[in-house]
Amino acid sequence: xxxxxxxxxxxxxxxxxxxxxxxxxxxxxxxxxxxxxxxxxxxxxxxxxxxxxxxxxxxxxxxxxxxxxxxxxxxxxxxxxxxxxxxxxxxxxxxxxxxxxxxxxxxxxxxxxxxxxxxxxxxxxxxxxxxxxxxxxxxxxxxxxxxxxxxxxxxxxxxxxxxxxxxxxxxxxxxxxxxxxxxxxxxxxxxxxxxxxxxxxxxxxxxxxxxxxxxxxxxxx
Numbered sequence: 001x002x003x004x005x006x007x008x009x010x011x012x013x014x015x016x017x018x019x020x021x022x023x024x025x026x027x028x029x030x031x032x033x034x035x036x037x038x039x040x041x042x043x044x045x046x047x048x049x050x051x052x053x054x055x056x057x058x059x060x061x062x063x064x065x066x067x068x069x070x071x072x073x074x075x076x077x078x079x080x081x082x083x084x085x086x087x088x089x090x091x092x093x094x095x096x097x098x099x100x101x102x103x104x105x106x107x108x109x110x111x112x113x114x115x116x117x118x119x120x121x122x123x124x125x126x127x128x129x130x131x132x133x134x135x136x137x138x139x140x141x142x143x144x145x146x147x148x149x150x151x152x153x154x155x156x157x158x159x160x161x162x163x164x165x166x167x168x169x170x171x172x173x174x175x176x177x178x179x180x181x182x183x184x185x186x187x188x189x190x191x192x193x194x195x196x197x198x199x200x201x202x203x204x205x206x207x208x209x210x211x212x213x214x215x216x217x218x219x220x221x
Contacts, residue, residue, distance in 0.1 A: 119147035
């Protein structure tokens with residue numbers, strides 16, 4: 001079942017994230033950080049948060065926000081101290097983490113879409129054992145519908161340019177188009193994808209069951 005996420009889903013969203021992004025930067029910050037990170041999306045009135053329930057538990061999620069530049073500029077920066085406090089153990093283990101957090105707090109709002117009536121798809125993941133069930137497609141479609149209900153005229157997302165063919169193919173089949181290429185602050189080559197909601201979204205072939213685990217903020221250690 002695909003539905004809007006609620007605050008009681010937070011722990012299971014974090015579980016899906018950790019299972020889907022083992023060895024990635026945000027995962028290395030630990031579950032306390034991830035709970036703070038996703039809690040802000042769930043509680044914000046502009047949040048667009050969708051979960052997928054199967055077998056009595058949450059097995060996938062899609063999370064984002066309307067007007068992302070404003071969200072990250074005001075909400076994320078305001079929450080930097082609680083976010084940092086939630087990573088004390090990780091920071092003690094690797095002090096360079098605090099530099100990365102500050103860098104993201106400063107740079108991410110600048111690269112987020114600055115146009116109004118835009119929704120950012122920030123994170124999407126499905127538990128590995130539930131791949132190839134078209135759950136990723138259903139989550140994205142429901143996220144697009146929810147964003148449209150909140151007034152979005154466009155949905156945007158960021159993903160890697162290289163070694164990422166499956167994800168790129170997935171979004172193109174969903175109707176997303178490459179808006180620009182850019183380098184992340186670590187030097188990775190990235191794509192910004194956008195989808196105009198006044199255009200019809202093409203259906204994905206029923207013979208090709210795409211499922212993805214992706215987040216705009218995830219990066220390997």
